[in-house]
Structure formats: structure tokens, C-alpha cells
Amino acid sequence: MNGQNRTRESAFKRFLHSGVLLYVLLAALALIYIMPFVIQIATSFKTDADATANPVSLIPETWTAAAYRKLFLNSDFPVWFKNSFIVTIVVTCGRVFFDSLAGYALSRLHFRGRNVIFAALVAVMSVPGVVLLIPKFLIIKTLGIYDSYAGMILPLLIDASGVFIMKNFFESIPRSVEEQAMIDRAGTFRIFWQIVLPMARPALVTISILSFQGSWNELSHFIVSTQSSSLTTLTKGVASLASGQLSSGNQYPVKLAAAVVMTIPVALLFFVFQKQIMNSSEGSVKE
Template identity: 70%
Template sequence: MRTASALTGRATGRRRHGPRPGRVLLYLVLVVLAVAYVFPFLINIATSFKTESAATADPLGLLPQTFSTAAYAKLFGASDFPLWMRNSVVVTLVVTAGRVLFDSMAGYALARIPFRGRGVIYALLVAIMSVPGVVLLIPKFLVINQLSMYDSWSGLIVPLLCDAAGVFIMKGFFESIPTSVEEQARVDGAGTWRIFFSIVLPMSVPSLVTITILSFQGSWNELSHFIVASRSSGLVTLTKGVAQLSAGSLGQGNQYPLKLGAALIMTLPVAVLFFIFQRRIMDTTSGSVKE
């Protein structure tokens, strides 16, 4: 009874004295960091609905004095923005589907199928992940041009259909699946392809969702590859087109509402996709089986 009373007294004492100063300081730091992180995005939204003169006079204001959709009307009515969006949607969907398939297949081969040189291939895969993408731009252009893929849909899509990071993630997840599951399937007469598509992939939902989001985000926001892979106006994607807008391709003035409106539209698909599937990303253990 004394022990319970002492604990109750301590808890009451803590409530009387309030939260600890260290915890309050931690919360304040977190709030400041959150505001600093979110504030530019709020400016993006607010400025896209301002007039150009209001954006110039008060670029950091979060409340437009005059609500205007002129920037969006100009984007969709007096520019190639719809074409850029269509191109980005096509490239992103094809690349995302390709990466999910090929990264999964490559990851499973490295994790489960024994073959000569598997260790060397994995070492090269890790080495590629450490190389900055900008270093590979010129070799990538030379290969695309040599294969007659320059300035074509194949040049935009094919080089992005597989990536080292995705293979690395999938290999790690496949190695966490007990081999007894596959051995039992082989006893029942299942082959490698059936085991992969009917057993292993359904157990890999968390990693597949992660690869899907990373692939979607990576291909949607890709810029450097599109610069070296195409030049015609009919193959311009959103990132390349918005970069042209930043250079003032649609007229004079700072064009803050126009540029930030385009940036906002670019941001929304990735943000929506992440918020929908964020729980699947965090749940990295669902689908696994313990031996």
C-alpha cells in the first residue's frame, strides 16, 4: 500500500510541476523545424493564387489579397503544360511498372538463385549506387545515341526501367523470407517462376509498395536523364518544361504565380501517393513468415 501511495504521490508531483524543461525544449525545436520545412510549401500554394503584381510586392505572404487563378489558366490555356503532363504520366507509369517487375526479378535472382558471378554482380550493384548520377550522363547519352534511341520514347523510358537501389531493396527483403516456404512449394511441384509470382511476390507487398513509390517519385521528378535523352518539344516532360518556365519562357516579369503553380501541380501526385501508402511503407514486416 505504501508503494502504491508513493507512486501516486510521485505522479501527482509530476503533474503539479508540469512537463520537464528538456521535453518542452525538444518540442519547441521540433515545432520550429516543422514550420521551417512546411513554410516554403505554404508559400508555394499561396503565391500560385496571387496576381503577379501582388506576388512581387509580397512574395512571402500566406494570404493573397486578391485571389486569382490566372496562373493556372495560363498554364493550361497558353502553354504546352498539358503536353508536358501527358508525357510525364506516360513515362512515369511505364517506368514504375517496369521497375517493380525487373527490380523484383533481379532481386530474387540475387537472393535465391545460385549462379556463377552472383557475388561480383552484387558488388557492382552496390558500387553503382555510390556513383553520382551526373557522372553517368555523358556515357548514358553516348549509349542512347549509339543505339538510335535518342529523341524517342524508348530513349526516355528504357534506361530507367531498372535501378540499383530497387534491386538492393528487393534482394534484402527476399532474403528475409524463410527458405522453407519455397522448399515446401518445390516439394509440391512448383517451379521457379510459379514460386516467384504466386508465393514470393504476394509476401513482398511492403517492399513492392516501397519500390512503387520510390520509382514513381524518381521517374516523375527525373530531369537530367530527360535533358540528355531528348530535344524535341513533343517529348518534353514536366520537369524539363518547368525548368524552361523558370528561365522565363512564357513572357517577361518574374512570373512567380505561374512558376509556383506549375511546381504545385508537379508536387501533388507524389504527395498524394505517399500519404495513401505511408502505412504500407512503415509496415516492413507484414507478409513475412517466421521459421
């Protein structure tokens, strides 16, 4: 009897050490996380009546793309998409350049007040964004760029967390890689642009993805910086759909179709570049 008990205990221990229980738990958590997105896709292909009667079913009674046709042909969704695309591309390019430039200056250049600036940068990162909405609105109005692309883009062109990431990455690059350029009397910007920046590819990819995602999903800033319908972005437009802008009925398929289309660019970006996000082994140099 004791032998059987020991055998069972041994088998149970082997089961625990095999990691099967952990994989089952992870699979369950992944399913819980993914399920809302799967329901969202399925509902976008339902009729309005089917979506109202069976909101969480994964198989539509009648498959139809009517929601997508209505979204692209009978709404302002193409305008929202265009505005979000323009703002996101410009903001992403601007953040990659200015965040890397500021990060390099804080990591390599010695000037009075550098530590104060870095401390202020960290302090800004700890401030909730909603606290800055009213001051941001007042500044935009004062500069005369309210309700324009400039008002939508300029306040987002630099990001404190991006500067922080770039500064830390540049500090991990040995200064010896810049010494030869200094001997050849290369300027500071040339050293940054031609030597150090290409080595920071992992950080640049990370900043690009975070900037794209952040500006693509931004809502609060666009609420305080624009009011014209011609400058509405996807986040504002989809929020108006969710709050009942549509004429009648629940219109779940149209709302969720808009959410699906809005999700695709960011999802593709993550799938394509996921292996390159902060791969710190890239670009490192042994001294």
C-alpha cells in the first residue's frame, strides 16, 4: 500500500515538474485574453439582429460583410482613417528622431543642468496625462494651432519615456566606438547620425512601435486639440459610434467592424517586429 502511495506521489511530482500544468494555465489565460477579440471579429460579420440576439456567439447565423460596406461607403470612416494615418506617421518619425537626439545629448554631452533636465524628464513620466490636458489646451489655443494638424502633431513629437529609453541604450554603447571619429574631427551630430544611431536599431524599433501604437490609439489629446469633423481621428470617430452616433438599433456589427479595422495596423506592426523589440545584444560592442 505504501509502495502504491509512493508511486502516485512520484507520478504527481513528475507531472508537476513536466510543466504541463503551467502550460494548461497559460493556455487558459491566453484564451481569456484573446476571446473578446475573437468575439469582436465574429460579431462584425453578423447581421444587427443576430448580434443583438446572440452577442457572444462565435459563429454568425448569416455571414455578411454589410457592416464593413456601411463603414467604408456610408460613413466618415475613410476620413478618420486618413487623419489617423497622417498624424501617426508624422508623430512616429518625429519621435524617433527627437527622442534619439535628446537621449544622445543626455547620455554623451556634458553641459550645465543636464542632471536637472533628466530629473525633470523622469518627473514628467510620473504625471498622469489627464492632468496635463487643460494646460495643453490653453497652450495650443495661445499658439493659434487649435483645430489643425499642427495642433494635433506638434505636442506629440517628443515623448519623455522615449527619451529615457534612448538615453539608457546609448549609455550601454562603449564610448570607444566614437573615439576614431573624434580623432578624425567629426562633428557631434555626424558621430551621432553615422556611427551611434545605426547601432541603436533595437531601441529605435522599440520607440517606433511604441510611438506608432501611442499616437494611433491617442484619444484625449485629440479631444482637446480639435473640434472639426474633417480632423476627426479613428479614436474619436469610433468613440462616437460606441456612444450612439448611429441612427438606430445597437449597430454592434458596424461598431466592432470599426474596432477590427482600427486594430489591424498595430497588430501587424507587433507581429512583424516583435523579435527586434529591445534585442540589446544587437549593436553591442566588446571593448
